[in-house]
Amino acid sequence: MIIGIDASNIRGGGGLVHLTELLHNADPLKNNFSYIVVWACQSTLDEICDKTWIIKKSNRVFEKGFVIRMLWQWLFMGKQVQREKCSILFIPGGSFVTSFRPIVTMSQNMLPFEWEEIKRYGLSLFFFKLLVLRLISAYSFRKANGIIFLTKNAKDNIISKTKGNYSCTAIVSHGIGDRFYCPPRKQNNIRIYCTDNPIKLLYISPLEPYKHHDNVVKAVSLLRNKGLPLVLDMFGYPSRKFVKNRLCKLMNKYDPESNYLKYHGIIDNKEIHKIYARADISIFASSCENLPITLIESMAAGLPIVSSNMLPMRDILGANCIYFDPLDPNSIAMSLKEMIISDERRTEHSLGSFELSLDYSWEKCAKLTISFINKVADKYRHDNL
DSSP states (O other), X not given: OEXXXXXTTOOSHHHXXXXXXXXXXXXXXXXXOSEEEEEOOHHHHHXXXXXXXXXXXXXXXXXXXXXXXXXXXXXXXXXXXXXXXXXXXXXXXXXXXXXXXXXXXXXXXXXGGOHHHHXXXXXXXXXXXHHHHHHHHHHHHHHOSEEEESSHHHHHHHHHHHOOOOOSEEEOOOOOOGGXXXXXXXOOOGGGOBTTBOEEEEEEOOOOGGGOHHHHHHHHHHHHHTTOXXXXXXXXOOOOHHHHHHHHHHHHHHOTTOSSEEEOOOOOGGGHHHHHHHOSEEEEOOSOOSSOHHHHHHHHTTOOEEEESSTTHHHHHTTSSEEEOTTOHHHHHHHHHHHXXXXXXXXXXXXXXXXXXXXXXXXXXXXXXXXHHHHHHHHHHHHTO
């Protein structure tokens, strides 16, 4: 079987990590396919490993905006796939308008389906883009021959909102790279920390309104003003200019000398495991997620985690975390303090979440994903004999 992958709308973040790890861990002998053809922009193709059974296809159109890429897919994608004699097309980005069949698509983005989160962007161009994306995504899911969801929560949520007849679905979680795994280390008593040896808090996430960096900054400042020796390091792509401006303004207000509030911007994915290794506690304050990769990476890194109490975080972490309301800085501060002052809680939660992280494997993800793609292709072929 020849598998086509339309990755023309994948640029970075979790989507790129998923694509590169999926192809790195796939095996034509173990997973029953001949080769894979990938359509993507050149920067994405450069991140994909070179293997004899991976054929990379680029096009200048893939560097253009969303509308132009969709137009190209509608007019030319099907012909390209047929020319390469692909048995099936996998679209991990979720949305498609091509008439080629069969197609397996994937739900990686919950944002277009969460109205309360969409409203956080105000009447901006991105606000209307999300509304269009919601319509296209719902259309794509209804027209696909198979859909992969990352979590049961995402599956239930999206099916209820798109009201399609989904007879062929699978739940396949992302994995975690081996370099992230670090057994939980001994947790120190609060008394050993001081201004010269502060507790290092870590928040890795793109700057988006639903990630609530501003509330995390306020919470950490509350605790710092009460005498707790904390430093907050934030890493992430500044996706929205207004979010970055608001964050920088808050940081300057609470910590004009940059003593404990630090935003470092983008970090190379190849270096990110080193950042986890230097931290003491991981924070995750999002109110809208599918399966957050940085959260499960924090689990694998053996870090105690203080997290948003919204789904799917509660399903992922279970009892191995202290939760907070991401909309309330006081709630974040209380949960952080509870974790910080108790080395027993830090030990218990880091051990528990680390054990849960062992179930997330890219090899397992590749095996289940390609097995499902094979299943959909076989069903389509059988139905059309």
